[in-house]
Amino acid sequence: MITICVASGKGGAGKTSIAAALAAMARPTCVFADCDVDAANGAIALGAATTAREPYFAGPGFMINSEICTGCGLCEASCRFAAIRSEGDPPRFMIVSELCERCGACYERCPIKAVVTYEKTAGELFVSTTRLGIAIVHAELVPGEDTSGKLVRKVRERAQAIAGEHATIIVDAPPGIGCPVIASISGCDLIIVVVEASASGIRDAERLAKLIVSMGRRTIAIINKAGLNPDMDARARDMLKAMGIPLAGEMPFHPSLRSAEESGETWMTVDSVARHSVASALRAIQGLIDSIGDGSRVAAIEEEKP
Ligand code: SF4
Ligand code: SF4
Structure with a gap:
């Protein structure tokens, strides 16, 4: 079993789209763990239908009799x-x-x-099937609840229980560098840092990169929305070089990628020049996964047609 975490530091950087493309590569021996429990959207990206749900109890609540x-x-x-x-x-x-x-x-x-305890529901955990034929584990935390790290662990534990011995688990981490991000990254075999080529994207990815480096995890990066501003592309590359994080590839900003997201498709299905960049970056990641080598393997990348 290999666990790959996709994280970005910044929301909206394209992390879920890249995680979904990886999941499309890795099917059918793949389980998607959407650990963005405050704003899960992996189920939408993968066109999921819920098959099981259960309440999440974070600990006792208190009330007065x-x-x-x-x-x-x-x-x-x-x-x-x-x-x-x-x-x-x-x-x-x-x-x-x-x-x-x-x-x-x-x-x-x-x-x-007269003060008594009760089992307080802090959220819900879901298992769904997707149109790719893979399972996705996702969750919703009740607004205001602060136990997102614990719920992330539950999502990952459930994904591991579903995954077979040779499965690949794709973890979609939440934005930021807080407790739920650490819970998403911990124990993963490979972290993919998605750097949005913008000032805020680079800054947030750098903060995340420092966290990952301090945790000693194997890491690779993808620059997303490249080509809009060459200065930003260069800054992103410089930051990664300074952090010692290898660059797997650069995803261009291309309307076909946005169209794929809006129609519920993964980036693996785009029919444009952007497909070459997507396939190239994912192939580099494939090589790294192969080098980890425990028998797990994502499917061969078909550059011509999904
Ligand atoms: S009501 Fe106040 S004292 Fe009682 S458990 Fe909640 S925070 Fe603590
Ligand atoms: S301490 Fe107990 S008895 Fe007093 S007001 Fe609070 S709940 Fe009621």
């Missing part, structure tokens, strides 16, 4: 996050779940155990 609460207010005084409110006379106390950090202080403080 109003049947036995005496209204003493000790819980409110113990909450450092102003998550306990009262209303009426005599006061009736309640916990605002959106503000609750689940520290448990009120639970400990209540003298009569």
Whole structure:
């Protein structure tokens, strides 16, 4: 089994499109793990239909049992996050779940155990099949929940459980360099950094590259939306060179790639000069995957026709 993570630092850099193209290459022995749990779009990119779903529990939530609460207010005084409110006379106390950090202080403080715990649903995990014939594991975190790293781990664990011994897992990482990104990168055999050839794209990719280098992961890069601004292309190349990250190739900014995305196709199906660049970059990645060599293999890249 080989796990390849596609990350970019910046949102909208083309990470999911490149991950989807890799998945198209790697079928049928591929599982796609969409770890962008705050804004998953891999299922859309791959035309997925959900076959199984399950709730995601991040840990206990807290609530007040109003049947036995005496209204003493000790819980409110113990909450450092102003998550306990009262209303009426005599006061009736309640916990605002959106503000609750689940520290448990009120639970400990209540003298009569009127603060109780419950299993709080923090999101949902889905397994879907795609029109490519591969499985995708994806998830949705409830807005305001802060356990995205834990949910990323669940997505990856489920993808591993579905994947066979010789399967390739394509991990689509969220943007940024925070906890869910680290959870997406950890333990992967290869990280592909997608650098958007723009000032913000290069800056965010550089921050990500520093993180990956500090984690000691095998890394390769793709410059996306190349050709619009030669200065930006050069800056992206210079940044990667300074970081010691090999460049697999440059994807041009081409209308056919955008059209493919909008019609729910992967970049492997484009019928234009852009296809040569896509195939060339993916072939370089193929070579690196082969060099990792545990028997896993993505399918041969067919440059002429998908
Ligand atoms: S668990 Fe902590 S944050 Fe939540 S209401 Fe109780 S004291 Fe406040
Ligand atoms: S500490 Fe307990 S009894 Fe007092 S107001 Fe809070 S929940 Fe009610």
